[in-house]
Amino acid sequence: MKKSYRALTSTALVSSMVLLAACGSNNASEGSEAAKPKIKFMHMYDKNATPPSHQADLIENFKKANPDVTFDEEVQSHDNYETKIKTLSAANELPDLFLVKPSMVATFVENGLLLPLDDQLNKDAAWKDGFIEGSLDPYIVDGKTYGVQMSGGPTHVIYYNKELVANAGFAEFPKTWTEFETLIKKLVEQKITPIALGNKGKWVANSSYMSTLGDRFTGTEWFNSLVANEGAKFTDPEFVQALGALQNLVKIGAFNKDMNSIDNNQQRTSYYNGKAAMFIEGSWAANAVESSAPKDIVEKTGLAVFPAIEGAKGAQNSVSGGGGWAYAVNAKVDPAKLDDIQKLIKSLTDSSAAKLILEYGDIPSSKVENIESIELSPMSKQLVQLLETTKYTPIYDTRMSPGLTESMNTTLQELMIGKYTPEQAAEAMQKEYDKEMKK
């Protein structure tokens, strides 16, 4: 038996050697020596994806215009991108150029992973001054800018069916919260779902509802103070009122029964069918409505934001928006690549890029001159007109830490199924907040 044991071991050893040898020789031949170092660029804009994205177009355009710049590109879909960029940051192996969300910026900067882009921005005043006011704020840490944003529309837009709203006795969208609640009660009487909601992913109630609703009650100062840990609390009466307003919508029957088991794509289905009078989502849904809804529904769709809340403290035309993904550069980047990287980021975010972004029905971060000259779809036109009357306020889940966002998402869901009173919900969030601030 002793002999066979040895024979077996040697078989195993030899076979593993063969395997290793087979792999070793498989070195992918790197491209021939380019004059410039390759830019390692990771993003999520696949040029073959449907619906097409403006960023994918702009990246292709840049490549055509600058054949001398070579890329080592990696394209992942949105969710995968997020997972992978976090993994790479933990391994300190970030690419040269990539995308970050506002909630990542603080952590990344703390660990010295991001390069301040102020020098690049200052080189080109027209580019720097072309950004809509406040659009780069979420990426500023200690006065330095770490991210350059291409587009960031509002995360709260009410898409409503004009005909159904008119049938309920409102020729135009309600102007006050009381009227809004009256409209909802009317729609319930008519056996129509007032607002289609798909909160399975939990972020809809936070990003598209609470960020705007909360701001109306508390004002933006409150949120800034909360994020900076300067005294504001979730348990402050104004915020509890906002939670109460949200819960009251559920109580008067504003939402469909299955709101927690369908997602934001599915919430649009009953709206497309004419069974729901409204749904609330960000500006990105405008594209989806235009491409997926039946023609007559598209024509009947009007856009609005939450009506003014009587006696509330905040600005009554506020809409959460402006956050989202932005381009960022690795702190360890080879300085020889910086000029090309600057050119690339500029071409993706400046005002000429903004025109294309508008044509795609998205809201650019740079200003666009003479908007009338651009061919826009009716829906985008409506959106642009709507945004002329509003002002941006922070999107909660892009400015709070991931842990706090998660806690808020879950708490809001539990508030909406009636498990918590507004006070209890506020306390639950505050508890999580205190835990984080102690660290």
Place this chain on the structure above:
Amino acid sequence: MKTEQEFSLNIMSLPSKPQFQNFIDAFEIGKMGTYFWNSAFVSLFTVIFTILFGFFTAYILARFKFPFRNVIYFMFLTGMLIPIHGLLIPIFIEFKALGLLNKHVTLIFPYVAFNLSMAIFLFENFIKTVPLDVEEAAVIDGSSSTNTVLRIVLPLCMPVISTAVILFFLGAWNEFPFALVLIESANLRTLPIGLTNFNGQYTANYTQMLAAMAIVVLPVIIVYLAFSKKVMQGMTAGAVKG
């Protein structure tokens, strides 16, 4: 079979005009063909190597007494307790240092390594149930030891090997985190990653995705049918033999 517009109006209805454009798109735009081949390649070799290494190791552990045998066996078993996500980043760094990132064979290493403990555990238990008398008879009849293992023991272990084939094939076919982190270029991606590409940030192309899913599930069903008979026996592997 349905267009995106039809789908969004009514998810459950039958298509009014069946059409195969979604399948064509899935292959052309979604690169399903490439992903399919990558997945097949990785899964096949994962299964082969896992079973090869696993079987011989298990045989030795089951049949021989040598110093530290229990320690070694126990170490293999604790391998089953290690959470994959905890090792993701260390493995990424290690592969980067070894220059093993982003190759055709990249994914085979972690897959085999993570499946080995399960394989050894399964096989070792099963080999113990194979009567020693059979092997002794073979040796008396003049069979060499290697021959005995390959010609007598291996065929007797077929039920458990079939179970392992299905288990590891499914595992490798559906594995997600490593495939995401260790592979960069689109040409080397496997199906699970490819599938998620139909999902945008806020919108999803459900019809293409469903077409792609139909493609993904096929081989799994085929493998399962091919080995299902053996699995019925395999299910009872390690149970009391009547």
